[in-house]
Amino acid sequence: AQTVTQSQPEMSVQEAETVTLSCTYDTSESNYYLFWYKQPPSRQMILVIRQEAYKQQNATENRFSVNFQKAAKSFSLKISDSQLGDTAMYFCAFSYNQGGKLIFGQGTELSVKP
């Protein structure tokens, strides 16, 4: 069975600083996809970044980047120059070839402080 683990229930960071959120996963699949989703308070879930497992290069999206370590089954998210609008629950998620359904981690609640 596939599992996703986020070991940091809560984190906080000062505005303009950098923060890293951790995620590990367990799978026997060779071809899969990893995601970080953001869920702001009382707002819609949106995709932050997506990584295809067969690509060695780490995905980046503006201030967001990942450190994908396939052998270690680790997929951390780095947020640079944190902004107040980054305050949200962040979910790591995994998808493989069974219908594309997502398996989510427990979430990390990130607070960006002014």
Place this chain on the structure above:
Amino acid sequence: EADIYQTPRYLVIGTGKKITLECSQTMGHDKMYWYQQDPGMELHLIHYSYGVNSTEKGDLSSESTVSRIRTEHFPLTLESARPSHTSQYLCASSEYQGAKQYFGPGTRLTVT
């Protein structure tokens, strides 16, 4: 950003009532999903669909049922609501397997 809609956004209903949560998307996506999320917790898949007339149960057992008669529409029905069904229900769609999933705003259901 996402063209995926859910109604109602909030619903308070008594035990034993039948309810249908609506989900529609205008992107023409074949794949659609229903997730259940308790406050501050992770999402669990309860139903998914590969396309019209295709539905499958997800990893979390649910007493709800779904239908997919039209590509754009994926309603979820509870025949007899119970307090244990109190939760948030999120609908999502994607263009293909492994692609980004677009989420609706969710329906927050309370069963009294």
